[in-house]
Amino acid sequence: MRRTQAAAARAGESSSAPSGGARGVPEATVARLPLYLRALTTLAERGVSTVSSDQLAEAAGVTSAKLRKDLSYLGSYGTRGVGYGVDFLRHQISREIGLTQDWAVALVGIGHLGHALANYAGFASRGFRIAALVDTDPAQIGKEVAGLTVEPADRLESLIKRHRIAIGVIATPARAAQGVCDRLVAAGVTSILNFAPTVLQVPEGVDVRKVDMSIELQILAYHEQRKNGATLALTPEQAATLAEAVRG
Amino acid sequence: MRRTQAAAARAGESSSAPSGGARGVPEATVARLPLYLRALTTLAERGVSTVSSDQLAEAAGVTSAKLRKDLSYLGSYGTRGVGYGVDFLRHQISREIGLTQDWAVALVGIGHLGHALANYAGFASRGFRIAALVDTDPAQIGKEVAGLTVEPADRLESLIKRHRIAIGVIATPARAAQGVCDRLVAAGVTSILNFAPTVLQVPEGVDVRKVDMSIELQILAYHEQRKNGATLALTPEQAATLAEAVRG
DNA sequence: GGGTGTGAAGCTATTCACAGCC
DNA sequence: GGCTGTGAATAGCTTCACACCC
Numbered sequence: 001m002r003r004t005q006a007a008a009a010r011a012g013e014s015s016s017a018p019s020g021g022a023r024g025v026p027e028a029t030v031a032r033l034p035l036y037l038r039a040l041t042t043l044a045e046r047g048v049s050t051v052s053s054d055q056l057a058e059a060a061g062v063t064s065a066k067l068r069k070d071l072s073y074l075g076s077y078g079t080r081g082v083g084y085g086v087d088f089l090r091h092q093i094s095r096e097i098g099l100t101q102d103w104a105v106a107l108v109g110i111g112h113l114g115h116a117l118a119n120y121a122g123f124a125s126r127g128f129r130i131a132a133l134v135d136t137d138p139a140q141i142g143k144e145v146a147g148l149t150v151e152p153a154d155r156l157e158s159l160i161k162r163h164r165i166a167i168g169v170i171a172t173p174a175r176a177a178q179g180v181c182d183r184l185v186a187a188g189v190t191s192i193l194n195f196a197p198t199v200l201q202v203p204e205g206v207d208v209r210k211v212d213m214s215i216e217l218q219i220l221a222y223h224e225q226r227k228n229g230a231t232l233a234l235t236p237e238q239a240a241t242l243a244e245a246v247r248g
Numbered sequence: 249m250r251r252t253q254a255a256a257a258r259a260g261e262s263s264s265a266p267s268g269g270a271r272g273v274p275e276a277t278v279a280r281l282p283l284y285l286r287a288l289t290t291l292a293e294r295g296v297s298t299v300s301s302d303q304l305a306e307a308a309g310v311t312s313a314k315l316r317k318d319l320s321y322l323g324s325y326g327t328r329g330v331g332y333g334v335d336f337l338r339h340q341i342s343r344e345i346g347l348t349q350d351w352a353v354a355l356v357g358i359g360h361l362g363h364a365l366a367n368y369a370g371f372a373s374r375g376f377r378i379a380a381l382v383d384t385d386p387a388q389i390g391k392e393v394a395g396l397t398v399e400p401a402d403r404l405e406s407l408i409k410r411h412r413i414a415i416g417v418i419a420t421p422a423r424a425a426q427g428v429c430d431r432l433v434a435a436g437v438t439s440i441l442n443f444a445p446t447v448l449q450v451p452e453g454v455d456v457r458k459v460d461m462s463i464e465l466q467i468l469a470y471h472e473q474r475k476n477g478a479t480l481a482l483t484p485e486q487a488a489t490l491a492e493a494v495r496g
Numbered sequence: 497g498g499g500t501g502t503g504a505a506g507c508t509a510t511t512c513a514c515a516g517c518c
Numbered sequence: 519g520g521c522t523g524t525g526a527a528t529a530g531c532t533t534c535a536c537a538c539c540c
Contacts, residue, residue, distance in 0.1 A: 331500080
């Protein structure tokens, strides 16, 4: 049964989120809100107080029509003929995303990547706070990393309860990821960010998003292959035939 | 003009790739091929030689209909009533993605994250090879990291030419990213993987994909906020009104 | 019987284009 | 005149369901 749930839940790109019930914001829009927020923050720091959809879209790397459509799902926050108030819009988006509260995060796996994540400043800057560092490696346990002590894995449950952690970040090797995931879920975590190169099976109601450099590189390679090459004009079949002919 | 190109090019999710011309594989499918490849590799290691779409879909975390549709864009590589040959399919997908050749990659920015990336094994395992490490910080230059010497930024152009680098990975702070990107592009790099939390402007023909932990966390927070809370049944407007009432 | 390959249907997302308001 | 907000049109993606083949 567990399998079926997980499969069904992961119907969407990489999160198992419903694509919005009644009055819901489309998933594609949700994924862009953080982009708008970042662009607005940059503008605010530059002292800009009002921005048009063209300007903001440019800064966020989207089209203005898309931006306006996205914002229209949140409400009518602009002024016709003028644009959007930078601070006002920033606040509205923050609230929509849920960044007005702060989120305690558990980071599991303190290897090279875990270290980098623990020290990543942009983490804390927006409402996220690493509340626990966990590893299974005895050599790591007890160490100070980014101002926190690395805890053994068997403390995971109590740390999650104590700090009211709702989001878990997995930065372990692939083989350990599912086990860590199961423990996080059992302890009540319902949102997981997975850096391990593996597919996680989770029960319904748990959101998983993945960050996978290897996949991104492969997607780039796919397109790169088709840019400057003789392969460009050939179908896969033709290319295969040609390749074989050349080889043997 | 540069702006317009960049904006138009970034119409797709995060890559500036066309969604496939004649006989093209849909972008959504391309993004899943690496997932199938990984699942097939795991199966092959376990000694499995044949797999059905149900089993493979389960392993890759997608539905079987989606998997079959995706594979159908590549060709008819299965056998009705039987399934897919693991090794055969693996080879076909590898070729489609372009992993039969190997790709030289330049990694720019050797901070915490850069170190983690340089040491990431999964990098080399599939046709990607880090051919150059580059940083601007004099303290880093000359250091040995993962078997390579960190080079100064002004060698970037010659390194790219010498090693025929087509893919650049940016792991610098946000403020340095656009400059690095411009230099990479000027030196002939047409695919960029960006870890810096900023939107890159690139000319048409250059693919950019981004990996952004902060955005992923925010998307999780959005959904988390709507799971267990009184907010669940309220519209944003109602929630705002309520929040203000409580506060003041 | 079992499982792929694929048109057709349904759904989601993007783009267009313009009414409406400042 | 300028710019937002949004229905309508279009494009793209996913799911269905079954013909077809082993």
